[in-house]
Amino acid sequence: MTSAGRPSKAGDDRILPVTRWVAVFIIPFLVVADVLLYAFPTRAGELFAWAIAPPLSAYLLASAYLGGVWFFLRVATVRGWHRVRHGFPAIVLFAGALLVATLLHLDRFSHNLSFGVWLTLYATTPFIIAVLAVVQAPRDPGIPDAADAVIAGFARIGLALIGISVFAFGAIMFAAPEFAVSFWAWKLTPLTSQVLGAVLSLTGVVNAALLWDSRASSFRILFQAQLLSLSAIALSLIAGRDDLLWDRPMTPIFIGVMVVGLGLYGGFVAWCEFSLRRAAASRVTVA
Template identity: 55%
Template sequence: MSTGRHRRHRPGDDRLLTATRWTALAIVPFLVIAVAVLFAAPDRSGELFAWPINPPMSAYLLASAYVGGIAYFVAVWRERRWHRVRHGLPAVLVFAGALLVITLLHFGRFSQNLPFAVWLTLYATTPIAMVALLVLQGGADPRSPDPADVTIPRWARVALAVIGLSALCAGVAALVAPAWVAELWAWQLTELTARATGAVLTLTGVVNLAMLRDERWSAFRVLFGAQLLSLAAIAVSLVARRDDLLWERPLTAPFLALVAAAAVAYGALAVWAERRLRTMRVAASG
């Protein structure tokens, strides 16, 4: 019995399923509300968000990740080709799964309010939804470039994978040994905020490591746009909350260097790829 054209695809047809698009759209309002609360009223996060976050820099970092998430999920809603957004779903799966585990480990630290009920529901269901969508999308990626596409040089992919691996290692360390990382981090952390920071750092790692096996710019264009927005939000947050930074901590300079290196690398690659893409399209139309 057929399950309908919106629920299945032919292998390699590159079709983004309706279920994937609607799931992405359903997540966006929650992220928008979280960004508004965490940026505008971090001192009231215990009341308006899932738990009290202090200092505000931790709230700003989480909000910055959500800014990138909004851009990504809106793009998924608007997109029609699976390969252009596929590498984002594993990153969301790891991020959401980590936050679910963190919530269970620190359950008593969370506010027993409506925002926490929404938080718990969101992070209890998102990992399941991501796994289901990855299974449903199956082999939809044709593994071929777009008609007009750019091949990312191997050295650039390796360099970005190194940045991603650095972020992923730092994220895993914060998740596994939060007390140790909290003593070294660029601003004051509790075990809960250390682990939440670690979850944020995994996003870059999972996405960038995928570049080792995929050289298509079309497969990362959406994700790089989202990450650049997130990095811009982090940069603004670091300036706005510079008094939260503890310059004597061993990880302050490396964290700032990682943010700067990622911003420069993503920005440079995006400009280079978009220029080549524009040149290809002009040549094709002429």
């Protein structure tokens, strides 16, 4: 505490105004990308940064952006840095991977305004978000909220292992895109393989944080965003079912993983909501 009795900056759990404003700045770009990729996937070469075929790849990238909209909206509005902090390393890795993929495949991109925006955002976002994460890091008090819940060890380890497995698979798609092209559930190019690998990295980085943080309040928003993305992917598989290659074993495997993932993530999000609401109600009753 300071001499005036106010909390010191370290551990005050405050989200700085600059962090909120960066989130507000990013949201419109994600919304526009979602509209373009969902509504006009076959015109991505004209309206987006590059031509994406088949549409299912565009839908999958859009699903990550959809989760990002929710995440950054909450960064801009929620109280408590610890509630969103574990999403920042995931964004850094995702954006950084897309920057690398872009530089490796510049010949695939369109020479239009969308590509200029794409390149500018991915050349700056990973570094800006990384700096914000470092500056904000000491503000996490490291203790549960007044109305919080503890995530059981088996759930934390299980979700972390799922995330790490998905991350490893995404890393293979990014590091060996030609190999991924040969077995994936729909047609890919080396560029779309690396983009999808970057998308898969998100859940791995977020879930790994469960190994050292047991606060339900730290993951409520992040898993809401992930569940939103998973739901969007599930709908995309229905909309883009004609793109699926049913002669490849990866197709039923991917669909099965999606179904299981929806069940697990949906159950975890429901548990977080119930537990945190119950904790809040108990606190009010005691007070």
